Amino acid sequence: MPGAAAPGVPGPDRLIKVGTMGEEQQQTTLGRVITFTSGKGGVGKTTTTANVGAALAALGKSVVLIDADIGLRNLDIVLGLENRIVYDLVDVVEGNCRLRQAMIRDKRLNSLHLIPAAQTREKEAVSPQQMKALCDELRRQFDFILIDSPAGIEQGFRNSIAGADEVVVVTNPEVSSVRDADRIIGLVEAAELPTPRLIVNRLNPMLVRRGDMMSVEDVTDILSIPLLGIVPDDETIVTSTNRGEPAALDPRSRAGQAFRNIAARLTGQDVPLMVMEEPDGAFRRFLRAIGLGGGNQGGVAVRGGGG
Amino acid sequence: MGLFDTLFGRRQASRSSQPASASVAKQRLVEVLIQDHVKLTPAAMEAIRQDIVKILSRHLDIDADALQIHITRGERGESLTANVPVRRSGVPQRR
Numbered sequence: 001m002p003g004a005a006a007p008g009v010p011g012p013d014r015l016i017k018v019g020t021m022g023e024e025q026q027q028t029t030l031g032r033v034i035t036f037t038s039g040k041g042g043v044g045k046t047t048t049t050a051n052v053g054a055a056l057a058a059l060g061k062s063v064v065l066i067d068a069d070i071g072l073r074n075l076d077i078v079l080g081l082e083n084r085i086v087y088d089l090v091d092v093v094e095g096n097c098r099l100r101q102a103m104i105r106d107k108r109l110n111s112l113h114l115i116p117a118a119q120t121r122e123k124e125a126v127s128p129q130q131m132k133a134l135c136d137e138l139r140r141q142f143d144f145i146l147i148d149s150p151a152g153i154e155q156g157f158r159n160s161i162a163g164a165d166e167v168v169v170v171t172n173p174e175v176s177s178v179r180d181a182d183r184i185i186g187l188v189e190a191a192e193l194p195t196p197r198l199i200v201n202r203l204n205p206m207l208v209r210r211g212d213m214m215s216v217e218d219v220t221d222i223l224s225i226p227l228l229g230i231v232p233d234d235e236t237i238v239t240s241t242n243r244g245e246p247a248a249l250d251p252r253s254r255a256g257q258a259f260r261n262i263a264a265r266l267t268g269q270d271v272p273l274m275v276m277e278e279p280d281g282a283f284r285r286f287l288r289a290i291g292l293g294g295g296n297q298g299g300v301a302v303r304g305g306g307g
Numbered sequence: 308m309g310l311f312d313t314l315f316g317r318r319q320a321s322r323s324s325q326p327a328s329a330s331v332a333k334q335r336l337v338e339v340l341i342q343d344h345v346k347l348t349p350a351a352m353e354a355i356r357q358d359i360v361k362i363l364s365r366h367l368d369i370d371a372d373a374l375q376i377h378i379t380r381g382e383r384g385e386s387l388t389a390n391v392p393v394r395r396s397g398v399p400q401r402r
């Protein structure tokens with residue numbers, strides 16, 4: 001649904017502080033700052049942040065995404081905005097530009113914005129205090145401020161949670177990312193933030209069914225935090241990322257549907273967890289129909305509370 | 308097991324004597340997370356074991372070799388459980 005920016009939502013540019021020029025308009029209710037983190041790299045934090053942000057914007061929310069991975073900028077290219085960067089997060093905190101100059105407005109959804117990471121600086125170029133001040137500023141202008149945390153547990157991570165109201169931990173159903181998720185959960189709780197919520201990303205229902213991948217229930221048993229969503233392993237993520245078009249905007253993408261569900265849950269809607277179908281569902285159904293496909297009936301319903 | 312499963316590498320029945328790898332993963336994770344949380348080295352565990360044996364042996368005739376110590380995860384975090392087989396009640400015979 002490209003171009004689905006909801007009419008009636010004030011253009012975020014008008015909400016943004018414009019310094020000495022023009023009036024300043026602010027939201028009466030403050031936005032929420034939500035940090036996506038994982039500990040381990042490569043579990044899909046950036047993809048999740050981009051897609052949940054796009055899905056929230058498609059729901060008519062005003063959204064700004066912050067790429068906090070200074071030195072390893074990526075949220076821009078995942079969103080297809082890499083050619084439009086002039087200023088970045090470090091420019092904002094150092095006062096080299098006004099806040100709105102560093103915000104890139106998405107081509108498809110005009111309520112979606114990105115503040116890109118600096119590519120040639122160190123994590124230490126931004127302090128937790130500066131991030132907190134930035135979040136406080138953005139909270140008055142947007143419904144949702146989503147922060148894409150870098151991997152690791154060092155300053156980049158600390159910066160990412162400094163201004164957060166909520167944290168979402170992204171994990172894959174495999175041992176190293178679950179172990180790192182456990183570590184991150186401990187650090188989030190030590191920082192006196194609310195208990196984070198969990199996204200299990202890249203679930204392969206066929207592997208779960210044959211006992212070769214931990215189920216969502218296994219992961220939630222181990223991590224003991226509420227489940228925010230489950231995202232199936234889906235090749236549409238690869239193709240949509242290749243094109244710089246969030247899968248959340250592709251109505252046919254299973255992973256995109258999962259991200260849309262997560263966005264809806266973040267707005268307070270009670271959306272049931274997806275029933276995970278086999279990635280090759282149609283083919284297997286055909287085989288079953290002609291008596292070759294074994295005894296399995298349909299997809300694996302993922303279990304687990306929360307959502 | 309259908310043709311599809313056979314052709315596409317579905318787990319063979321002959322391998323099912325091994326536990327499924329997901330349950331192995333879960334068990335390994337549970338154990339490593341206990342280590343991560345409690346931060347007890349094997350040497351510290353051994354020292355605890357020896358101290359338990361020493362103290363309980365003053366009062367009971369215990370089977371020190373069969374003593375088992377586990378740290379398990381519960382609702383309220385980790386707890387240490389020692390299972391100490393007692394040979395017979397009463398003060399152990401000296402000498």
